[in-house]
Amino acid sequence: MTTDRTTDIWGARTPHGRGTPWPARVDLHLADGLAESDVERWVRSACVLCSNGCACDIAVRDGRMVGIRGRAGDRVNHGRLGPKGLYGSWQWQDRDRLTRPLVRDGGRLAESTWDEAMNRIVRRSRELLDEVGALSHGFYTSGQLFLEEYYTLAVIGKAGLGTPHMDGNTRLCTATAAAALKESFGADGQPGSYNDIEHCDALFLFGHNMAETQTVLWSRVLDRLDGPDPPVLVAVDPRRTAVARAAADSGGVHLAPLPGTNLALMNCLVRELLERGWTDRDYVSVHTVGLDELTATVAPYTPERTAEICGVPAADLRRAAEIFGTSPRVLSTVLQGFYQSHQATAASCQVNNLHLLRGMLGRPGCGVLQMNGQPTAENTRECGADGDLPGFRNWNNTDHVHELARLWNVDPLTIPHWSPPTHAMQIWRYAEQGSIRLLWISGTNPAVSLPQLPRIRDILRAEDLFVVVQDGFRTETTELADVVLPAALWGEKQGTFTNASRTVHLSEKAVEPPGDARSDLDIFLDYARRMDFRDRDGAPLVGWSGPEGAFAAWRECSRGRPCDYSGLSYDRLRGGSGIPWPCTDKEPDGVDRLYTDGVFPTDPGFCEDFGHDLLTGAATPPEKYQAQRPDGRAFLKAAEYVPGPEQPDADYPLRATTGRTVHHFHTRTKTGRSRRLHDAAPRPWVELSTQDADELGVAEGDLVRVESPRGAVEVPARIGTTRPGVVFLPFHYGTWDVEADHGRAANELTVTEWDPVSKQPLFKLSAVRVTKVS
Numbered sequence: 001m002t003t004d005r006t007t008d009i010w011g012a013r014t015p016h017g018r019g020t021p022w023p024a025r026v027d028l029h030l031a032d033g034l035a036e037s038d039v040e041r042w043v044r045s046a047c048v049l050c051s052n053g054c055a056c057d058i059a060v061r062d063g064r065m066v067g068i069r070g071r072a073g074d075r076v077n078h079g080r081l082g083p084k085g086l087y088g089s090w091q092w093q094d095r096d097r098l099t100r101p102l103v104r105d106g107g108r109l110a111e112s113t114w115d116e117a118m119n120r121i122v123r124r125s126r127e128l129l130d131e132v133g134a135l136s137h138g139f140y141t142s143g144q145l146f147l148e149e150y151y152t153l154a155v156i157g158k159a160g161l162g163t164p165h166m167d168g169n170t171r172l173c174t175a176t177a178a179a180a181l182k183e184s185f186g187a188d189g190q191p192g193s194y195n196d197i198e199h200c201d202a203l204f205l206f207g208h209n210m211a212e213t214q215t216v217l218w219s220r221v222l223d224r225l226d227g228p229d230p231p232v233l234v235a236v237d238p239r240r241t242a243v244a245r246a247a248a249d250s251g252g253v254h255l256a257p258l259p260g261t262n263l264a265l266m267n268c269l270v271r272e273l274l275e276r277g278w279t280d281r282d283y284v285s286v287h288t289v290g291l292d293e294l295t296a297t298v299a300p301y302t303p304e305r306t307a308e309i310c311g312v313p314a315a316d317l318r319r320a321a322e323i324f325g326t327s328p329r330v331l332s333t334v335l336q337g338f339y340q341s342h343q344a345t346a347a348s349c350q351v352n353n354l355h356l357l358r359g360m361l362g363r364p365g366c367g368v369l370q371m372n373g374q375p376t377a378e379n380t381r382e383c384g385a386d387g388d389l390p391g392f393r394n395w396n397n398t399d400h401v402h403e404l405a406r407l408w409n410v411d412p413l414t415i416p417h418w419s420p421p422t423h424a425m426q427i428w429r430y431a432e433q434g435s436i437r438l439l440w441i442s443g444t445n446p447a448v449s450l451p452q453l454p455r456i457r458d459i460l461r462a463e464d465l466f467v468v469v470q471d472g473f474r475t476e477t478t479e480l481a482d483v484v485l486p487a488a489l490w491g492e493k494q495g496t497f498t499n500a501s502r503t504v505h506l507s508e509k510a511v512e513p514p515g516d517a518r519s520d521l522d523i524f525l526d527y528a529r530r531m532d533f534r535d536r537d538g539a540p541l542v543g544w545s546g547p548e549g550a551f552a553a554w555r556e557c558s559r560g561r562p563c564d565y566s567g568l569s570y571d572r573l574r575g576g577s578g579i580p581w582p583c584t585d586k587e588p589d590g591v592d593r594l595y596t597d598g599v600f601p602t603d604p605g606f607c608e609d610f611g612h613d614l615l616t617g618a619a620t621p622p623e624k625y626q627a628q629r630p631d632g633r634a635f636l637k638a639a640e641y642v643p644g645p646e647q648p649d650a651d652y653p654l655r656a657t658t659g660r661t662v663h664h665f666h667t668r669t670k671t672g673r674s675r676r677l678h679d680a681a682p683r684p685w686v687e688l689s690t691q692d693a694d695e696l697g698v699a700e701g702d703l704v705r706v707e708s709p710r711g712a713v714e715v716p717a718r719i720g721t722t723r724p725g726v727v728f729l730p731f732h733y734g735t736w737d738v739e740a741d742h743g744r745a746a747n748e749l750t751v752t753e754w755d756p757v758s759k760q761p762l763f764k765l766s767a768v769r770v771t772k773v774s
């Protein structure tokens with residue numbers, strides 16, 4: 001690697017024209033002093049530091065990971081890797097890892113054995129099952145384990161214990177992607193494809209800072225922007241990000257709405273399309289339901305009225321609508337600026353609506369990417385580790401429950417389906433109230449990543465909550481656990497996962513885990529064995545003992561469902577490229593775009609969900625759903641805009657939003673251990689607009705105190721990137737690497753509120769005040 005990719009984020013350009021393939025460019029980084037000829041083995045994998053899932057090979061020497069190289073032949077990245085992939089993917093391997101189970105004795109965590117740690121868990125688990133039943137058990141998992149691990153956990157939770165209290169941190173991440181896809185199209189599943197970037201004439205990024213959060217995908221966009229017939233970009237983001245700047249430079253527009261006003265903005269864009277006749281009437285009449293209600297709901301959102309709500313010029317709204325309405329091929333991406341706000345599902349559904357109204361789905365260059373964030377979030381959802389039934393089955397459809405009961409050979413009554421699965425925010429509430437008494441956390445660090453941290457710490461510390469935490473490192477969360485289980489991480493175990501455009505990769509084991517660390521799969525299997533979960537015939541409920549067996553079981557579970565893996569196997573995934581699902585005997589190479597025929601999985605017997613009222617979150621009763629006679633048509637769902645739950649006032653006059661920076665991944669357990677990435681962004685900050693900074697008398701670098709009704713942080717100021725009235729904080733910085741420093745985490749400030757449909761918390765909407773400290 002010749003350049004420093006912490007500063008040269010996207011690497012060298014390989015420009016190309018519309019409709020031509022994205023040229024390959026192979027990125028490589030090896031440990032200092034090593035040459036490619038020093039590498040003993042290259043081991044196939046894909047990067048797990050975001051949902052892009054860039055295919056790579058891990059370099060191994062002397063039993064250690066010593067580098068990484070992009071895979072040129074893979075459909076996702078054509079050889080490229082970003083700064084996190086290059087510098088954050090493996091450098092943490094020997095840095096203060098958890099190597100032995102820890103158990104809490106006399107208030108302190110002490111090293112122990114697997115037998116002792118697992119016995120404690122099993123003892124507590126049995127006691128609680130006897131005393132109060134399965135509802136005492138809650139599982140809070142991740143978007144970062146492997147498919148095989150999620151599916152195993154889902155079977156344990158649903159068919160072994162029978163608890164509905166299971167969810168992933170995907171609730172904080174892409175619950176809204178799933179919800180918006182279910183509401184509009186009947187089931188989860190990404191309609192579009194990354195290949196649409198090569199074909200689009202316009203690209204809309206809704207609340208998505210792709211330049212920092214999917215850097216390789218952004219390279220793909222930059223290569224179009226630098227080539228002949230580049231697309232026009234539209235960015236919707238209250239900050240002037242690299243995406244926003246590129247939008248302005250491309251002849252497009254940067255809309256910078258006030259946080260919490262996305263739905264008003266979207267209703268305006270939908271209204272403009274309808275008013276100006278920029279719709280495909282035939283497509284709409286044959287393939288959708290709900291046009292009348294949508295038209296009536298968006299009618300009041302004139303550009304002038306919307307301009308007032310959102311704080312953006314009416315002319316810019318008209319221009320954005322014109323670009324959407326008149327470009328031959330439009331691709332949209334949606335992410336946390338939409339998902340982590342109130343009315344998240346309603347706003348994200350309007351993106352689907354824009355595409356439905358123009359008949360722009362299932363064709364090259366015309367797609368929606370309701371993005372994922374975490375590398376394996378798709379699998380959490382598919383496998384049911386987010387509480388949903390595996391295979392995008394509908395908990396409210398008895399046939400679907402019976403299918404699973406047959407597959408697992410258990411009584412259908414064991415499988416919780418008397419109510420919707422418990423979402424993470426409610427799991428934490430039950431733990432707070434004391435009805436959940438065993439909380440098993442895997443692959444997530446809630447003591448930094450959940451909203452309103454003072455509350456989360458109190459819940460985890462409570463005497464009568466038994467907390468199990470499974471991680472590769474000591475974290476803010478492990479420190480509050482009763483039992484800590486040392487997990488093998490990426491490169492130290494085998495398994496598969498699926499990226500944001502449905503592409504499945506196999507990640508092989510490159511090296512041995514440190515000390516006694518074990519894969520999450522082995523830990524879950526060990527629990528199942530010790531608990532002696534059995535099927536109806538007395539055979540072990542979980543009939544597999546390794547990843548490939550788990551994959552085979554999942555393949556059967558997915559057969560015939562939208563996320564059909566029946567044509568996939570480990571061997572097939574060892575070919576040239578990852579393969580997108582659905583992959584069947586009929587479509588052995590997978591399917592690039594869904595809904596090419598305009599037929600959607602909305603049939604009542606097939607759909608994943610009967611939908612909700614987007615405004616209130618009330619579930620649509622099955623009879624009412626059937627009465628709409630969707631029969632394969634998509635839903636044009638609508639809702640009016642309402643202001644967010646926490647509005648600025650005299651005490652807290654500014655709107656705070658939070659998010660990411662390019663160099664770190666989440667709570668930095670990996671990227672914080674990479675010297676280069678750490679040095680590139682060693683500590684947190686807050687971004688202020690020039691106008692607000694002037695009024696507060698704050699200069700660049702000044703230490704300021706940011707306070708919400710829930711907590712405060714003190715961080716240096718950066719000036720000029722946000723719109724007036726808005727401050728932004730990166731959420732990566734907990735306290736694990738500094739001595740007893742409180743008040744660094746953005747989530748000291750955030751609020752415990754969620755979208756009524758997806759239940760995703762509102763990380764991007766709290767009221768704060770800022771004062772200068774020095």
Ligand SMILES: Nc1nc2c(c(=O)[nH]1)N[C@H]1C(S)=C(S)[C@@H](COP(=O)(O)OP(=O)(O)OC[C@H]3O[C@@H](n4cnc5c(=O)[nH]c(N)nc54)[C@H](O)[C@@H]3O)O[C@H]1N2
Nearest residue numbers: 050207209213259260335336337373374659660662665666
């Ligand atoms: N470098 C890096 N990359 C990552 C990750 C990481 O931690 N670091 N995490 C991965 C994961 S799990 C995820 S979920 C994704 C997230 O990827 P993104 O969604 O792109 O990241 P965020 O920074 O959370 O939010 C995106 C943008 O939303 C804007 N925003 C804030 N409030 C609003 C609003 O009210 N309306 C609108 N329209 N925009 C708003 C913010 O200014 C921000 O620029 O990134 C993935 N990639």
Ligand SMILES: Nc1nc2c(c(=O)[nH]1)N[C@H]1C(S)=C(S)[C@@H](COP(=O)(O)OP(=O)(O)OC[C@H]3O[C@@H](n4cnc5c(=O)[nH]c(N)nc54)[C@H](O)[C@@H]3O)O[C@H]1N2
Nearest residue numbers: 172173443444445449470471487658659666667669731763
């Ligand atoms: N304020 C604010 N808060 C946010 C967000 C925001 O934008 N603003 N974004 C939210 C979003 S989108 C997300 S995705 C979450 C992320 O929040 P978290 O999931 O809490 O963040 P991570 O640091 O990724 O934590 C993952 C943990 O799993 C461990 N781990 C990694 N791989 C494995 C594995 O294979 N097995 C096991 N057992 N452990 C493993 C890591 O060491 C790490 O401790 O944060 C959310 N919180």
Ligand code: SF4
Nearest residue numbers: 047050053054082085
């Ligand atoms: S874009 Fe995402 S998946 Fe690709 S190298 Fe970067 S962090 Fe890894």
Ligand SMILES: [Mo]
Nearest residue numbers: 172173373374
């Ligand atoms: Mo996420």
